[in-house]
Amino acid sequence: xxxxxxxxxxxxxxxxTMGVCGKDTETAGLQDxxxxxxxxxxxxxxxxMEKGTGNGKAGKFIAEVxxxxxxxxxxxxxxxxxxxxxxxxxxDALPPAGEIEPDACTWTPADDAAIAAKAGEVxxxxxxxxxxxSLRELLVYGLKGVGAYYYHADALGYEDDEITAFIQxxxxxxxxxxxxxEMVGIILECGGVGVRVLALLDTANTATFGAPQITxxxxxxxxxxxxxxxGHDLKDLHDLLEQTKGLGVDxxxxxxxxxxxxxxxxxxxxxxxGNYGGSWPFQKEEFEAFNGPVLVTTNCLVPPKESYKDRIxxxxxxxxxxxxxxxxxxxxTKDFSAMIxxxxxxxxxxxxxxxxxxxxxxxxxxxxxxxxxxLITGCAHGAVLAIAGTVIDAVKAGAxxxxxxxxxxxxxxxxxxxxxxxxxxxxxxTVILTAGCAKYRYNSLDLGDIDGIPRLLDAGQCNDCYSLVxxxxxxxxxxxxxxxxxxxxxxxxxxxxxxxxxxLALLHLGVKNITLxxxxxxxxxxxxLNVLVENxxxxxxxxxxxxxxxxxxxx
Numbered sequence: 145x146x147x148x149x150x151x152x153x154x155x156x157x158x159x160x161t162m163g164v165c166g167k168d169t170e171t172a173g174l175q176d177x178x179x180x181x182x183x184x185x186x187x188x189x190x191x192x193m194e195k196g197t198g199n200g201k202a203g204k205f206i207a208e209v210x211x212x213x214x215x216x217x218x219x220x221x222x223x224x225x226x227x228x229x230x231x232x233x234x235x236d237a238l239p240p241a242g243e244i245e246p247d248a249c250t251w252t253p254a255d256d257a258a259i260a261a262k263a264g265e266v267x268x269x270x271x272x273x274x275x276x277x278s279l280r281e282l283l284v285y286g287l288k289g290v291g292a293y294y295y296h297a298d299a300l301g302y303e304d305d306e307i308t309a310f311i312q313x314x315x316x317x318x319x320x321x322x323x324x325x326e327m328v329g330i331i332l333e334c335g336g337v338g339v340r341v342l343a344l345l346d347t348a349n350t351a352t353f354g355a356p357q358i359t360x361x362x363x364x365x366x367x368x369x370x371x372x373x374x375g376h377d378l379k380d381l382h383d384l385l386e387q388t389k390g391l392g393v394d395x396x397x398x399x400x401x402x403x404x405x406x407x408x409x410x411x412x413x414x415x416x417x418g419n420y421g422g423s424w425p426f427q428k429e430e431f432e433a434f435n436g437p438v439l440v441t442t443n444c445l446v447p448p449k450e451s452y453k454d455r456i457x458x459x460x461x462x463x464x465x466x467x468x469x470x471x472x473x474x475x476x477t478k479d480f481s482a483m484i485x486x487x488x489x490x491x492x493x494x495x496x497x498x499x500x501x502x503x504x505x506x507x508x509x510x511x512x513x514x515x516x517x518x519l520i521t522g523c524a525h526g527a528v529l530a531i532a533g534t535v536i537d538a539v540k541a542g543a544x545x546x547x548x549x550x551x552x553x554x555x556x557x558x559x560x561x562x563x564x565x566x567x568x569x570x571x572x573x574t575v576i577l578t579a580g581c582a583k584y585r586y587n588s589l590d591l592g593d594i595d596g597i598p599r600l601l602d603a604g605q606c607n608d609c610y611s612l613v614x615x616x617x618x619x620x621x622x623x624x625x626x627x628x629x630x631x632x633x634x635x636x637x638x639x640x641x642x643x644x645x646x647x648l649a650l651l652h653l654g655v656k657n658i659t660l661x662x663x664x665x666x667x668x669x670x671x672x673l674n675v676l677v678e679n680x681x682x683x684x685x686x687x688x689x690x691x692x693x694x695x696x697x698x699x
Contacts, residue, residue: 145173
């Protein structure tokens with residue numbers, strides 16, 4: 145095994161015997177083979193589509209398997225064997241792409257041993273040239289982000305054939321001998337498709353559930369049994385809320401599901417009572433204390449402890465051996481009844497903390513609960529642009545000196561406290577724009593407000609980084625300047641491949657001078673890093689004092 149797709153990869157180089165995420169060698173090999181077969185499907189289907197035929201469902205399948213191989217999504221070997229069988233079936237039903245095809249288009253395993261042997265041939269290190277390998281993997285990881293976001297949009301009935309066609313064309317390109325410039329071009333194109341898929345998902349979410357509203361979310365647990373929902377899939381949360389109405393079970397969000405509270409469609413459910421816990425790295429403690437079932441709809445799943453493993457339920461592309469999985473029926477519905485019955489026999493959640501509420505909560509007329517700090521969310525582009533005049537006036541008056549985008553992922557290392565310290569050190573005339581689970585490093589801080597504008601504006605999930613782009617573009621238009629001339633700095637935390645896609649989207653939009661951390665990606669070779677530095681000014685974070693001086697001029 146050799147895997148270096150996430151920020152926590154072993155020693156900052158690559159996992160070779162066991163993934164830091166918990167993925168073992170066999171599972172890593174199955175994922176490598178599945179991606180290889182997806183490339184074979186892409187080659188054949190692209191050729192077929194050029195002739196006006198092709199399999200219209202192949203793109204959706206590839207998007208799903210890209211999602212399933214994201215860090216901390218699926219650890220279930222049998223599920224990957226099933227994906228491999230389906231991939232071969234889809235591929236072999238397509239006509240050959242030509243007289244001479246890549247091995248990915250024709251190879252078929254005789255047995256499990258053949259799959260294991262193939263894994264040793266087609267993994268990351270199969271590409272000898274370091275820079276070529278780096279660019280190919282950067283593209284594949286960006287495509288994993290595209291696949292994940294497209295999966296969510298498609299679940300809500302929003303499709304875009306141009307997105308799935310690009311996924312296949314780009315994936316097929318990794319089997320070709322392209323120049324470095326050609327590969328860089330496709331990677332930047334992936335960033336453009338990233339903007340497109342983020343916009344598609346934004347449309348899907350807002351059209352289905354309403355435009356997010358600035359909302360304070362309770363964090364104190366109730367007294368009834370509960371179900372905790374983690375991940376990103378809003379449709380799963382909605383369907384679970386429908387199936388639990390009047391059954392005496394409370395529903396809580398966790399991690400990236402916190403922003404669901406801001407959508408009008410979810411506000412009508414009185415038994416969606418709050419958010420429990422923080423970001424994904426703290427699952428073992430938080431899931432233990434929750435007492436009830438936990439529905440994992442997407443990443444990030446941490447291998448569960450035996451003490452609560454029987455309370456974990458996965459769905460969608462998520463899987464873990466020995467954990468109950470809730471499948472989707474042919475009509476697109478899911479039956480959560482077994483999990484609901486399980487919840488009804490459980491104790492209520494334990495209280496995780498008791499913190500003072502921020503002084504500006506009254507600005508939104510919301511009440512906290514039991515001494516726990518309420519959390520703000522819902523500061524998406526619609527909500528923020530509705531008060532754009534107030535924000536612009538504050539900038540012109542000098543009340544707001546700078547915006548700092550602190551979006552991205554959380555992680556397990558102690559060095560991630562940097563983001564808490566950085567948020568605390570920011571001058572009181574700066575505003576944080578955030579999205580993703582990185583916010584849990586600072587969203588419980590009492591940062592106050594500037595003339596009624598909270599100093600922390602949480603746009604939502606990692607896919608809602610699109611909102612931050614829309615806000616920045618609107619400010620640039622209002623001030624008549626380019627996006628890089630705005631008083632905006634970028635201090636981004638990353639962990640997995642959706643964050644890679646968001647970074648590529650920002651680069652496509654021309655955003656420069658992004659600070660990235662806590663480590664630079666191991667899959668970016670020195671040669672490729674030089675290109676990113678020279679063309680986009682990307683840098684690694686250093687110390688709070690040094691980065692503050694660079695990102696907030698005058699400090």
